[in-house]
Amino acid sequence: MQELVLIQPGGTARQELLREAAQADTRREFEERLVECGPLAYRVARGVLRNTTDAEDVAQEALLRAYCSFDRLRDRNRFRAWLVRISFRLALDRLRSSKRREQRDTLWSQPEHQPPAATAEDLAVSNEFQAHLDRALGELPEKLRLVLLLAAMEGHTIDEIAAMLGIPVGTVKSRIFFARKQLAEKLRCHVNITKTR
Amino acid sequence: MPCEHYKDALIEAAATGIESQGELRSHLAACALCRAAFAEERALFSSLDAGLHVAANSEVPASLLPRVRARIAEETTATRSWATTWFALAGAAAMVVAFIAVQTVRRANVGQKPVETTKYSNPPAPLIPPRQSENPIDVPPVSGTSGPQTRVTATKGFASPEALASRNTVPEVLVPRDQEVLVARYAEQWSRRRRAPLLAENSGDTALSPMEVAPIQIAQLDVKLLAEEKAQ
Numbered sequence: 117m118q119e120l121v122l123i124q125p126g127g128t129a130r131q132e133l134l135r136e137a138a139q140a141d142t143r144r145e146f147e148e149r150l151v152e153c154g155p156l157a158y159r160v161a162r163g164v165l166r167n168t169t170d171a172e173d174v175a176q177e178a179l180l181r182a183y184c185s186f187d188r189l190r191d192r193n194r195f196r197a198w199l200v201r202i203s204f205r206l207a208l209d210r211l212r213s214s215k216r217r218e219q220r221d222t223l224w225s226q227p228e229h230q231p232p233a234a235t236a237e238d239l240a241v242s243n244e245f246q247a248h249l250d251r252a253l254g255e256l257p258e259k260l261r262l263v264l265l266l267a268a269m270e271g272h273t274i275d276e277i278a279a280m281l282g283i284p285v286g287t288v289k290s291r292i293f294f295a296r297k298q299l300a301e302k303l304r305c306h307v308n309i310t311k312t313r
Numbered sequence: 314m315p316c317e318h319y320k321d322a323l324i325e326a327a328a329t330g331i332e333s334q335g336e337l338r339s340h341l342a343a344c345a346l347c348r349a350a351f352a353e354e355r356a357l358f359s360s361l362d363a364g365l366h367v368a369a370n371s372e373v374p375a376s377l378l379p380r381v382r383a384r385i386a387e388e389t390t391a392t393r394s395w396a397t398t399w400f401a402l403a404g405a406a407a408m409v410v411a412f413i414a415v416q417t418v419r420r421a422n423v424g425q426k427p428v429e430t431t432k433y434s435n436p437p438a439p440l441i442p443p444r445q446s447e448n449p450i451d452v453p454p455v456s457g458t459s460g461p462q463t464r465v466t467a468t469k470g471f472a473s474p475e476a477l478a479s480r481n482t483v484p485e486v487l488v489p490r491d492q493e494v495l496v497a498r499y500a501e502q503w504s505r506r507r508r509a510p511l512l513a514e515n516s517g518d519t520a521l522s523p524m525e526v527a528p529i530q531i532a533q534l535d536v537k538l539l540a541e542e543k544a545q
Contacts, residue, residue, distance in 0.1 A: 120487045122407055123497065143385075150381060155373040162371060172374050179381045184388065249364040268362070268369035296328050299361055300354075 146186050149195050154179060156196065156269070157203040163265035164207035165214075166254050174210050178203040197280035204262055211258070245306070252302040260295040267292050316340070316347055323347060327354035411487055 157178045162171035182199050189198060253261055266277045267288075274292075278285045322337050341348050488496045 119490045121490050121493055122404065122411065122485055122487055123493055124485050146385075147382075150378060154378050154381065158373045158377055159369060159371060163369065168374070172377055172380075175377060176381050176384065180384050180388065183385050245360060246364050246367065249361065250368060253365075253368060264365060265369040268365040270370055293328060296358065296361065297324070300324070300328065300357055303361060304357060 142186060145192070146183050149182075149192075149199075150179060153196050153199050157199050159265070159269060160200055160203040160262065161207040163253075163261060164204060164258055165211055166250065170210055170214070171207070174206045175203060178206050181206075197282075200266070200280045201282075204258075208258060245303070248303055248306045249299065252299050255302070256295055256298060260291050260298070263288055263291040264295040264299075316344060319344075319347055320350075323351045323354055327351060327358050330358070407485055 154175070158171055158175040161174040161178070162168065165171050165174065178199060181202055182195070189195060253264075256264070263277060263281070266272050266280065267274070272280075274285055274288050278288045281288070319337060319340055326337060341351060486496060
């Protein structure tokens with residue numbers, strides 16, 4: 117009995133080995149980027165959504181999409197900027213489709229981290245100020261809010277933010293300026309009320 | 314209350330963080346109320362920046378990165394299992410097509426040449442170097458009226474779905490199992506050199522030299538007449 121086998125005589129075994137090696141390299145490189153930029157994706161999403169749970173879901177989705185498209189990214193040095201745009205876009209999509217604004221406001225009213233205060237009264241004042249700040253941040257347009265938060269995140273210069281978002285440096289500066297002015301206008305009255313207590 | 318005329322200038326100066334200059338600086342030096350208002354504005358923006366720093370650098374949940382890694386692992390496994398299923402289906406389809414092709418050609422050969430029959434006890438699958446075809450290997454069908462049954466098995470050497478989809482560049486070949494390695498090697502040589510190579514491998518030790526043929530020695534003929542020979 118003659119046994120025939122069906123083969124693809126194109127060096128398939130070698131091609132498979134090469135492909136698996138390339139995939140392992142990709143996974144290794146992506147893991148490095150994940151550790152470096154994963155928190156950034158979360159913070160961008162949280163800055164837009166103002167909700168921890170939604171921000172974690174969006175960040176997870178953004179990182180997964182980045183992994184699936186990682187091979188197509190020509191310049192790996194632009195991964196950070198690319199991830200910021202993916203996270204921002206996904207967060208905006210989630211924000212527009214979400215119908216739970218009341219739940220977000222409830223979650224956002226109790227800030228998780230506060231700067232240390234000297235006295236109980238100071239603590240109450242700082243908590244209150246942070247709560248008002250967070251609410252005012254939520255009322256800012258998303259583009260202004262994103263630029264403001266990226267500027268406040270550690271290690272981001274104006275030039276880096278401009279490169280991340282693909283906008284001119286002057287635009288970044290003007291957005292930061294207008295955003296801070298708008299926040300100050302909203303918070304000024306609360307500061308005055310606090311002082312008169 | 315600061316002077317109304319300088320209110321906006323005070324706010325802008327506090328927002329930019331630049332020291333007051335020119336007319337505003339002169340006014341601040343003279344007006345205590347505006348000086349106090351300017352100090353309050355700067356304190357406000359300072360608090361605002363501190364609050365933004367807290368909001369922007371919030372702690373990342375510890376579960377984020379592990380969950381992302383788990384999702385990536387799930388995606389990779391799902392892709393592999395999908396590819397395995399695809400390979401199995403493609404292999405089965407290829408075997409069916411090959412079987413039908415063999416049967417079709419066998420019937421055609423029987424119909425065209427009813428007298429000629431080719432019998433093989435163990436028919437090998439001969440390798441024909443392609444001359445004009447782009448496919449590196451064309452395996453002629455196994456012919457025979459009463460040839461032995463052949464059992465076709467699929468090896469693990471299937472390519473990815475993308476390679477299988479592009480059949481023009483990576484053909485599939487039915488070969489006897491003992492010739493599998495030879496065919497693979499032949500195809501590799503073909504793909505590298507783009508012409509029919511010698512089946513024998515070039516070994517660096519022995520250099521092939523042209524065969525030397527000795528000149529033909531033709532003895533000179535001594536022709537004698539028969540009558541002269543008899544006389545002698």
